[in-house]
Amino acid sequence: MNLKKLLLMLPAIAGVIQAKADIRLPDIIGSNMVLQQQSRVKLWGWADPYEKITVKGSWDDKVYETTGTRDAKWEIELQTPAAGGPYTISLQGKNTLLLENVLIGEVWLCAGQSNMEMSGSWGLQDIQKELPQAHRQELRFFHIPKTTAAFPQEQVRGQWVVCDSNTLKTFSAVAYFFGKHLRQKLGGPVGLIEAAWGGTAAEVWTPDRIVNSSPVLKKAATLIQPSGMCPFIPGSAYNGMIAPIVSYTIAGVTWYQGENNTDAAATYRPLFTAMIDAWRLAWKQPLPFYYVQVAPFRYKKINAGALLREAQWQCRVIPHTGMVATNDITGNVNDVHPQNKHDVGLRLANWALADHYGRTGIAYKSPEYKSMSVKGAKAFIKISGAEAGLKLKGDTLAEIQIAGADKVFYPAQAVIQGDTIVVWNTKVKKPMAVRYCFTDTAIGNVFSSAGLPLLPFRTDRWAFPGF
Incomplete structure (x- = not known):
């Protein structure tokens, strides 16, 4: 290679070297996000080994510093103020990143199967009525696409977006009504992360080591009916959709799932308990967990739904959990997807407001047999x-x-x-x-x-x- 050709190639080579040196972030951290208020929240990503990185949020004058590890990873914790914004966050390494329109407020993960996944694009009338006034600057969405993996992942694709008539159409209706009500009652920003997949059993949302270490749960997992539309291998959805965000600070979880565990209703209580314990361990905090009892539906296996609902009711003894009843809001027992998502979201929000946020004067617990x-x-x-x-x-x-x-x-x-x-x-x-x-x-x-x-x-x- 002659000198002239080498000189021509140097800018490209320098660009490649510089690109490798750039600090990078997972998609869950970006502009338009909501960070949990009054918390030590973690930011993390990748950079050159031992690269020095400084981070500053515009809500105060404090500058945070960290250094990349030999594995080209970095992380840092920031102290967030009370709810407010918008703010910016600047990150400086060998390159500079600026995150804009960041809010501080309450962040909730909304997960489960199809009844959590259902959105306006499914033809829900209660969402169609919301679209004309859907622009809510202080309500933000992050939708995690359907992803599986054999091992826990570090990245999910997606981006934080502002709630408006376009973004609402394809976001969880239950999550939206939950977040809208929280926003109205708490008065601050709310960020919602959707991780839902229709037809999934709870096993796929539970780390596989948990399922496989229990003979009872391992046997029950064999009863999952494989479908061309959803995974059935234990841990596969957890690895692809939950594991990548466990470092993101959240206030709690809402959960709507159970229909695909009716064939093994007797094991749902230990399975769901183990799943909640595993998520809390991953987040390193006793996350509040509010869930929805499955609605009336004509299952192929008679009594499967009744026994699954009983197993869900038994799970209410798990500390800091709460269950929403739905045996009054379905209009068609031949449809596993009740259309009324407004009341489900409202009831979940009332559980969170009363149990987690300590608001009084709220009716949130259904009466039950004594x-x-x-x-x-x-x-x-x-x-x-x-x-x-x-x-x-x-x-x-x-x-x-x-x-x-x-x-x-x-x-x-x-x-x-x-x-x-x-x-x-x-x-x-x-x-x-x-x-x-x-x-x-x-x-x-x-x-x-x-x-x-x-x-x-x-x-x-x-x-x-x-x-």
Whole structure:
């Protein structure tokens, strides 16, 4: 190679060298993002080994410094102020990055399967009504595309966007209504991260080491029915969609999933518990976890939905969790996708406001079964969370059954007396068990005085064939 050709190539060579030296960020960190307020939030990325990097947020005068590792990685923690913005963040290494329109507020991860994924593009009317006034500068979205991986990843593709009539069309409707209500009640910015995939079982969102280390969970995972539309290998969605963002500080998680675990309802409680524990361990904090009970639907395996809902109800004892009921808001039990996402998002938000943010005067807990006593031929069902009494929508209390020692259930007559439901049937002389909305398709009509539906329940623990 002659000298002339070498001189011509030098600028290109220098450009390649300079490009390799640039500090780089994962997509989850960028302009338009929301950072968790009043927290030590982490920024991280890649750079040359031992490259010196300085970071400064425009909300104060503090300059943070760090040095890249020998593995060409770097990370740094910044202290964020109270909710506000917009701000800028400058990052200086061998190159300079400027992140603009950054807000400080509350950040929530909204995850699950299709009922969390559903957006305006699915034809939801409650979202269509929102579009004309959808521009909300202090509500931001980050949508994680469907991604799987055999091992935990460090990067997800995507970008933070401002909520408007275009970005809302393809973002989770449940997440949007959740975030909109938080924004209205808290008064500060809200950032929402969507990680949802229709048809996925909870196993794919749980680290595979957790599933494979438990003989019970490992066996249950074999019952997942492979689909051409979604993954079925344990940990695959976690590795591709959750692991890359565990360093991003969030306030908590909302979760809407369960339909694809109905064939193994008996193991959903230990599985969901293990998944929550794994996520909390990954984030290194006891994240609040608010989830949605699956709605009435005609499953192929009879009683699968009822037992899955019971398993979800049992998970409410996990600290700092809360469950939203949906047995009153579906209009078609042949459609696994209820159209009413507004009330689901609102109920999730009320759980967060009351349980996590300590707001008072909010009705957020559905009434639930407490105890049963028997007097003669009548069963008296005590309901907790109904101190102000229960109310009935309609003339007759629906979807309630009673059985004696023969375990044969009959449709029951029932009346409400304050926070108690009195149940009987002339064919049952000595009641042994009562069930309310304990079928796959049952739609309830008993509510608290605040309008929240009574959770499905059964007083017995009798076995269901095939489960």
